[in-house]
Amino acid sequence: MKYKILLTLLLLTTFAFGQNVKFNIKYSEQLAVFVFMQNISENYRGNVFKTEFQKSKYNTEHYKNILSKFDKLTIDYSYAFDEFPYGSKIPMQTRDILKKNLIETTTLNDFKLRSIGIVPNKTLSDLTEMISTFTPIYNELIYNPNKIQFEKQLVEISKYSKEHKIEDFFETGLLFYNSTWNNSIPFEIAFYPLPNSQSFTAQAFYNNFISAIQTNLKDYKNLFSVMLHETFHIIYDEQPLGVKNDIDKYFKENKSKNSNYSYQILNEVLATALGNGYVYEKLDGKIDSNDWYYHQYIDLLARKIYPLVTDYISQKKPMDRSFIDNYIKIYDGNFPNWINELENVMAYRYVISENQDDFNSIRKIFWYRSSEDNDTEITENSIEKMRKTPLTKVIIVSKNNKEKLSLIKKKFAQLKNWNFEADKDFSYKILLEDKSQLIILNQKKSTIEALIKTVE
Structure with missing residues (x-):
C-alpha cells in the first residue's frame, strides 16, 4: 500500500512538472x-x-x-x-x-x-x-x-x-x-x-x-x-539566487564604464525585447514597426539587442557570461554617451535632501523612474546607506552647507581633492568607483530646477 501511494505521488509530481x-x-x-x-x-x-x-x-x-x-x-x-x-x-x-x-x-x-x-x-x-x-x-x-x-x-x-x-x-x-x-x-x-x-x-x-x-x-x-x-x-524575478549572483558578478567584473547602468536597465530591456519584440513577431509574422516601449532608452536598446536575444532563443541557450558581455558591448558601441545623460541615469536614483519638496521637484523633472530611494537626513549613516547602492546618488544641500559638504567629501574617497565654495550655488557630478554618478547640488538662492540645468 505504501509503495502504491508513493508511486502515485511520483507520477503526479512527474506529470505536474512535465507539463507547461x-x-x-x-x-x-x-x-x-x-x-x-x-x-x-x-x-x-x-x-x-x-x-x-x-x-x-x-x-x-x-x-x-x-x-x-x-x-x-x-x-x-x-x-x-x-x-x-x-x-x-x-x-x-x-x-x-x-x-x-x-x-x-x-x-x-x-x-x-x-x-x-x-x-x-x-x-x-x-x-x-x-x-x-x-x-x-x-x-x-x-x-x-x-x-x-x-x-x-x-x-x-x-x-x-x-x-x-x-x-x-x-x-x-x-x-x-x-x-x-x-x-x-x-x-x-x-x-x-x-x-x-x-x-x-x-x-x-x-x-x-x-x-x-x-x-x-x-x-x-x-x-x-x-x-x-x-x-x-x-520570470526574471524568480531566477534562483545562484543565477542572480552570477549575473551580478558578470556585470561587476566587466571593465566597461557603462556596466552599472546597462545592468540597471537590463530587466526592462529584456522584457521589451522578448515581449514586444519576439512574442509580437511570432504572433503577427513580422516585427512591430511602432515603438516597443514608451521610454526612449529602453526602446532603443531593446531593438539593438534583439538579434542577440533571438539568437539565444533559437539555440535554446540560457543567458550567460557571454550574453552579458555582448549585451554590454552593444550598449557601449551604440550608446556611449548615455552615462552622462541625466534623463537616463536619473531613472535609477537615490536622493538625499532635508527639504521634502525636493523629492517632488525631482519627480517632475525626471518623471520616469525604475528605482528610487529617498532620505531626509544628510548624516554619516544615510550617506553610507546610499554608498552601498548602485543607483545614481543625488545629495541636495540647503542647510548648514559647509558642514554637510565637508561630510560628503569625507564619505567619498574620490572627492579627496575636491574644493567647494559652500556659500555659492553650484552643481557637481563625478563618476564613482562603482560606476554610478554622484551629483551634488549646493542650494543657496537657486531653485532645484535651475541647479539641475547646470549639471554637466
Missing part, C-alpha cells in the same frame, strides 16, 4: 471592484471610471466618505529579500498579495479568511465591507452596460491564447532567463472591462496578470505581447 504552466483566463468581480475604488478615490488622477462615477447618482457625500476611508486604509507593507543582489528581486508587497487573493477566491468571506495576517484584522474587515458596498455600484455603472461585449471578448481571448499556445512563450522565457517555475502552479489572468478607452492596462505579480481591456479591442496580439512582457518580469 497552465494559463487560467477569467473575470474577477472582486478585483474589478477593488481597482474601480482605487481609480475613483480622491487622490487618483482622472480616468474613465472616475468620470462614470462622478456623473452618477452615487456621487454623494455618503459614498465619497467611504472612498475617503478606503484611501486611508493602511494596506501597504513590504519586506526585501536581502540575500539577493541589490534591486534584482522585487520586495514583497501586501497590496499585491491582497489583489492575488481577490482573484483566487470567489466570495469576499473566502478572501477575508485567506488574507488574515497580511494586514490587521480591522483593516481587512473594513476593506471587505467597502468592496461589498461598491460591488452593486460597479456593476450598475461599469460591468452591466459592457457585459455582453466584454464576455464575448473573454471567450475570444481564451480562444486566441489556446490557438497561439501562449503558454509556450512562458517556457521560452524560463529557458532564456535560466529561471524556475513549478508548473503545478497555474498562472491566473484576470481581465475586466475598460469602457470609453483606446488602450488597455497591464500588471503582473506573483502568479497573476491583470488587465483592464477597452471594450472595442478586437486585435489581441498587442495585448498578449504586453502580457508576456509583464510576465517575463516575473
Whole structure:
C-alpha cells in the first residue's frame, strides 16, 4: 500500500512538472471592484471610471466618505529579500498579495479568511465591507452596460491564447532567463472591462496578470505581447539566487564604464525585447514597426539587442557570461554617451535632501523612474546607506552647507581633492568607483530646477 501511494505521488509530481504552466483566463468581480475604488478615490488622477462615477447618482457625500476611508486604509507593507543582489528581486508587497487573493477566491468571506495576517484584522474587515458596498455600484455603472461585449471578448481571448499556445512563450522565457517555475502552479489572468478607452492596462505579480481591456479591442496580439512582457518580469524575478549572483558578478567584473547602468536597465530591456519584440513577431509574422516601449532608452536598446536575444532563443541557450558581455558591448558601441545623460541615469536614483519638496521637484523633472530611494537626513549613516547602492546618488544641500559638504567629501574617497565654495550655488557630478554618478547640488538662492540645468 505504501509503495502504491508513493508511486502515485511520483507520477503526479512527474506529470505536474512535465507539463507547461497552465494559463487560467477569467473575470474577477472582486478585483474589478477593488481597482474601480482605487481609480475613483480622491487622490487618483482622472480616468474613465472616475468620470462614470462622478456623473452618477452615487456621487454623494455618503459614498465619497467611504472612498475617503478606503484611501486611508493602511494596506501597504513590504519586506526585501536581502540575500539577493541589490534591486534584482522585487520586495514583497501586501497590496499585491491582497489583489492575488481577490482573484483566487470567489466570495469576499473566502478572501477575508485567506488574507488574515497580511494586514490587521480591522483593516481587512473594513476593506471587505467597502468592496461589498461598491460591488452593486460597479456593476450598475461599469460591468452591466459592457457585459455582453466584454464576455464575448473573454471567450475570444481564451480562444486566441489556446490557438497561439501562449503558454509556450512562458517556457521560452524560463529557458532564456535560466529561471524556475513549478508548473503545478497555474498562472491566473484576470481581465475586466475598460469602457470609453483606446488602450488597455497591464500588471503582473506573483502568479497573476491583470488587465483592464477597452471594450472595442478586437486585435489581441498587442495585448498578449504586453502580457508576456509583464510576465517575463516575473520570470526574471524568480531566477534562483545562484543565477542572480552570477549575473551580478558578470556585470561587476566587466571593465566597461557603462556596466552599472546597462545592468540597471537590463530587466526592462529584456522584457521589451522578448515581449514586444519576439512574442509580437511570432504572433503577427513580422516585427512591430511602432515603438516597443514608451521610454526612449529602453526602446532603443531593446531593438539593438534583439538579434542577440533571438539568437539565444533559437539555440535554446540560457543567458550567460557571454550574453552579458555582448549585451554590454552593444550598449557601449551604440550608446556611449548615455552615462552622462541625466534623463537616463536619473531613472535609477537615490536622493538625499532635508527639504521634502525636493523629492517632488525631482519627480517632475525626471518623471520616469525604475528605482528610487529617498532620505531626509544628510548624516554619516544615510550617506553610507546610499554608498552601498548602485543607483545614481543625488545629495541636495540647503542647510548648514559647509558642514554637510565637508561630510560628503569625507564619505567619498574620490572627492579627496575636491574644493567647494559652500556659500555659492553650484552643481557637481563625478563618476564613482562603482560606476554610478554622484551629483551634488549646493542650494543657496537657486531653485532645484535651475541647479539641475547646470549639471554637466
